[in-house]
Amino acid sequence: VSVELSVVVPVYNEQESVPELYRRLNAVLTGAVASHEIVFVDDGSRDRSWELIRELAARDGSVRGVRFSRNFGHQMAFAAGLRHTVGDAVVIMDADLQDPPELIPQLLARWRDGFDVVYAVRAKREGETIFKRFSAAAFYRLLRAITQVDIPVDTGDFRLMSRKAVDAFNALEERHRFTRGLVTWLGFRQVGLPYLRAARHAGESKYPLRKMWRLATDGITSFSSLPLHVAGWLGAAVSTLGFVGFVAALLARVAGRGIPLTALLVLALVFLGGVQLVCLGFLGAYLGRVHEEAKRRPLYLVRESIGLGEAQRAATTRA
Numbered sequence: 001v002s003v004e005l006s007v008v009v010p011v012y013n014e015q016e017s018v019p020e021l022y023r024r025l026n027a028v029l030t031g032a033v034a035s036h037e038i039v040f041v042d043d044g045s046r047d048r049s050w051e052l053i054r055e056l057a058a059r060d061g062s063v064r065g066v067r068f069s070r071n072f073g074h075q076m077a078f079a080a081g082l083r084h085t086v087g088d089a090v091v092i093m094d095a096d097l098q099d100p101p102e103l104i105p106q107l108l109a110r111w112r113d114g115f116d117v118v119y120a121v122r123a124k125r126e127g128e129t130i131f132k133r134f135s136a137a138a139f140y141r142l143l144r145a146i147t148q149v150d151i152p153v154d155t156g157d158f159r160l161m162s163r164k165a166v167d168a169f170n171a172l173e174e175r176h177r178f179t180r181g182l183v184t185w186l187g188f189r190q191v192g193l194p195y196l197r198a199a200r201h202a203g204e205s206k207y208p209l210r211k212m213w214r215l216a217t218d219g220i221t222s223f224s225s226l227p228l229h230v231a232g233w234l235g236a237a238v239s240t241l242g243f244v245g246f247v248a249a250l251l252a253r254v255a256g257r258g259i260p261l262t263a264l265l266v267l268a269l270v271f272l273g274g275v276q277l278v279c280l281g282f283l284g285a286y287l288g289r290v291h292e293e294a295k296r297r298p299l300y301l302v303r304e305s306i307g308l309g310e311a312q313r314a315a316t317t318r319a
């Protein structure tokens with residue numbers, strides 16, 4: 001059977017939200033697409049979330065559930081959910097109704113226009129603490145400033161992906177998964193769609209500071225090796241300064257100016273400190289490359305090709 005749209009929802013202790021999310025999704029999807037499936041991924045919930053998902057699946061043949069053995073995290077839940085979908089298009093969204101199901105028809109419209117990725121941009125956020133809003137805004141901008149991949153700002157994971165994009169995403173093997181960055185990395189045709197981010201339907205955020213920190217560091221380390229190079233640049237500056245200072249002081253002392261020996265000593269130490277930092281920079285350069293290799297991302301992704309024979313076509317998928 002063909003499914004036009006799959007919806008992937010990570011669920012972690014969301015018993016108050018699951019029924020309401022299902023109700024609103026159902027209302028939106030019937031009419032918007034010919035056929036759909038909803039894939040709930042229970043990320044080790046300790047409340048009644050899984051029972052609710054089972055009840056929904058028993059009543060509705062388009063509901064599927066995947067239950068983790070423990071809490072693996074939001075991003076892993078997306079990874080699992082995406083691998084369990086069969087739809088021509090896939091929407092990924094949170095369970096707490098901060099991502100409004102009512103936006104899905106607009107996401108679909110852009111997909112029908114030919115886009116492979118339609119990401120929802122938070123034009124406004126409601127019902128979140130000042131700390132959350134500030135830290136998120138600062139993080140997105142820092143990330144943008146130091147990464148090579150142009151990850152859009154103020155954009156969470158709520159988005160639609162075409163089958164082509166989902167298959168490419170599923171082929172990524174890396175373990176630290178910053179979904180929104182990886183999807184941006186995929187390329188193809190991507191477009192943003194602004195929306196109003198609602199307040200949580202019920203319950204509390206399942207993203208304590210510890211998880212936010214891990215997400216932020218995953219995002220930065222997966223897409224930037226800039227922090228590894230900082231030591232090198234710092235070292236180059238410091239050692240140059242130390243070297244120039246030392247030579248100048250030495251010449252001045254030889255010429256009979258009153259330069260104490262300790263000054264020479266300090267400048268020599270500054271120079272040596274700089275040399276050590278430069279060496280750390282070398283280590284960083286190699287480590288960064290090892291890190292790149294360890295991610296085992298495909299070398300490239302092909303959008304389309306033309307005039308290739310059977311044997312040549314393999315190269316477009318082998319990457």
Ligand code: UDP
Nearest residue numbers: 010011012043073074094095096205206207
């Ligand atoms: N979530 C998850 N595993 C976790 C934490 C969160 O699957 O370890 C789910 C959660 O149920 C929700 C989504 O991820 O569907 C986003 O979490 P939340 O709304 O708490 O994050 P916030 O909006 O506060 O950043």
Ligand code: MG
Nearest residue numbers: 094096098200
């Ligand atoms: Mg939320």
